[in-house]
Amino acid sequence: MILDYVDSTRSFVLRVPRSDADEIRTLMTEHGLDFSQPASTPSTAVLFTREPFAAASFFRYATPYAYAQLKGIVDEIEKSQAPGSNLHIKCPPDQELWPFQKANIEYALGRTNVLVGDQPGLGKTPTAICFANEIGAKRVLVLCPANIRLQWVRRIREWTTMSWPYHIHPILTSRHGVHPSAQWTVVSYDLARTPAIGRALAAGTYDLLILDEAHYLKESTSGRTRAVFGGGKNREFEPLAQRAGYTMALTGTPLPNRPREAYTLARGLCFDAIDWMSEDDFKERFNPSLRREIITPTGERKFYIDERSGRHFELQNRLRNYFMCRHMKREVMTQLKMPVYDIVHAEEDSLVKQALEAESLLDIDPENLEGADAEALGHVAVVRRMMGIALAPQAAEYVKMLVEGGEEKVVLFAWHIEVLNILQEKLAKYGVLRVDGSTSPKKKEALVERFIKEPEQHVMLGNIQSMGTGTDGLQLVSSHAVIAEASWTPGENIQCFDRLDRGGQTRTVQGDIIVAPGSFSEKVLASALRKNQVIDKALDRRM
Secondary structure: OEEEEEOOOOEEEEEEEOOOHHHHHHHHHHHOOEEOOOOOOOOEEEEEEOOHHHHHHHHHHEOHHHHHHHHHHHHHHHHHOOOOOOOOOOOOOOOOOOHHHHHHHHHHHOOOEEEEOOOOOOOHHHHHHHHHHHHOOOOEEEEEOHHHHHHHHHHHHHHOOOOOOOOEEEEOOHHHOOOOOOOEEEEEHHHHOOHHHHHHHHOOOEEEEEEEOHHHHOOOOOHHHHHHHOOOOOOOOOOHHHHEEEEEEEOOOOOOOOHHHHHHHHHHHHHHHHOOOOHHHHHHHHOOEEEEEEEOOOOOEEEEEEEOOOOHHHHHHHHHHHOEEOOOHHHHOOOOOOOEEEEEEOOOOHHHHHHHHHHHHHOOOOOOOOOOOHHHHHHHHHHHHHHHHHHHHHHHHHHHHHHHOOOOOEEEEEOOHHHHHHHHHHOHHHOEEEEOOOOOHHHHHHHHHHHHHOOOOOEEEEEHHHHHOOOOOHHHOOOEEEEOOOOOOHHHHHHHHHOOOOOOOOOOOEEEEEEOOOOHHHHHHHHHHHHHHHHHHHHOOOO
16 A cells, blocks of 8 residues: 655545455545546556545555655644653642643643543543643633532642632532632533523633533534534523633543534534534535435335444544544553443343333334434333333342342443332342432532442442443442443443543453343444444544
């Protein structure tokens, strides 16, 4: 394989042995390269592109002249994944950053807006606080999910180098209001988008805006996204990003499900990274889809979205060149052992059989629900809840087996309140601590602390969203997580296991997902594996 550059056509030309038809097809579909019939020979296929971000993936095969055209892009990509930095970064005397965290800050210092996309468990919060230290920020606004606001307050106290006295103001309810002179303001996305809080926040100016769990902003039309980046009509206050000198977004899952979900962050943080594309143009280039029709065995016409993806490597190169640094957990924390994931098939008892029959009556493909009408989605919600309730007794028995078999601490996730209730009741004698949507951030922290310190508390039970994001400390005492009913969003299941698979873990993490054979969940998990392969190409895979 040889990459060259042709001045007359301003094209990068890649020559590949023609014997490998599969590789040529991959280069065309996933990299967006075109095939030149006139230039190709029986032994060599000639592919070409005028897009340097597509060509940059092949810099290792470049001639010196072609490499010279790509060097600027390649250098920035290498900085975005650098394992360390020689910079001295300001942090308290009793704290120390990991080398890759310093590299993230060095990368960020060369930009106004940045996305730190390190995998979950790699300490993005200290990175952001030390970035604030390094730029000498005097006022910082932190937007985050509601359940981790107090966790942010604790981390700020641990990592800031601001001179005392300084004031950290967490806005826990709208009654708390916005403190006009607080050095640190911590507020949830949902409160920040309300007119009263949003207007008060927008009245101030900030040296740094931190957007934690920034994938919350993946939908361009949502209220929380418009509060941060603008858009829509009849705006009640100026977008918060325009009130800050720097913006640092943090998320371990920049693409929760598919490449098109990167659009809003790319547009908000660095629009030129995607050549000022419209959302439709972005989807067409990196995540094309078609609306297809099928005829059911009963003769009924149904439609579904056939979602494809392409140009993964070009998208990754654009993001890394302009505004995203990202590290893989096992490349920078080699002491962590690879987690072990397992699908645990439930027995088809009467409850599970009823749930499977209800699923079969829906006659839908759970992998292609986008575009489904409200009635269909309502039916899906009913059978998901039905299946969760059917699996709950078996999930409880499975966890009981683990605890009685010597597993001292098990972290258990579920989705529906009814399922959490069943699990809590059946496992009560083993000591169950519970986190769900009604748990305040302060109480959540206290429950995690109890789970760590109290030997008699064997099960930490939580809702996938409430406990699956922004929860730290569980890894200090547990290495076994069980999902009693899986989320249909693959990133959420991964986030659950990442509560244990993170810095501070000393053992191999075991993650179990309980499903009924042939169920929608089993099919969705298979689909999730394929989606994760696409996300890997768009964010992490290297040529």
